Amino acid sequence: MQVTLVHNPTAGTGSPTTEELLQILEDAGFAATACSPKARNFNSVIARASGVVVAGVAVLVGDDRLPIGTARAFAAQADERKYPVPQADGVTIDRENEVILVRFQGAVYAFNLACPHEHTALRWREADGRFQCPRHESKYKPDGTYISGRATRSMDRFAVRQEAGAIVVDLSRLFESDKQAAEWAAATVKL
Ligand code: FES
DSSP: OEEEEEEOTTOOTTSOOHHHHHHHHHHTTOEEEEEOOOGGGHHHHHTTSOEEEETTEEEEESOOOOOEEEOOOSEEETTEEEEEOOSSSEEEEETTTTEEEEEETTEEEEEESBOTTTOOBOEEETTTTEEEOTTTOOEEOTTOOEEESSOOSOOOEEEEEEETTEEEEEEEEEEOTTTOHHHHHHOOEEO
């Protein structure tokens, strides 16, 4: 479960720090992240999800929005690219290699950036918690599963493995969910 700590900029001293609470949550096995909104935005941020306020820090539980960022392979060998293991649930995009890396509910996936319909670059819609194609609006879950639209299969997955603390993506092995169902289902790293 994703947990987000929101630091209250108006809180007084004597509260546990965000770092202390993050450590407690991570020790307990939660995927925890933190943010520090400006004072005027604090109430609107905590209104986005249910949660409790602990001594000046709002703990938002069950907000499954995945943040988006950019990824860059730190090593390349032939068709393989290595990425750091994502430390929390989220979506990162490596535009250079046209790879989308997702950590979601204890698993990591690597997708082709191109929509399986007519190869338009897919977009992550954080507010809706899904991918969507800007061309014909096909929709996909965070694990790439097809929801609706003109596409006829789920997002294409690259073969992935975990090796020496890295996620290794093999760009030469791309699986289509309708033609290679078993390989597509197996193309994941369980954390
Ligand atoms: S190109 Fe993505 S739905 Fe058509």
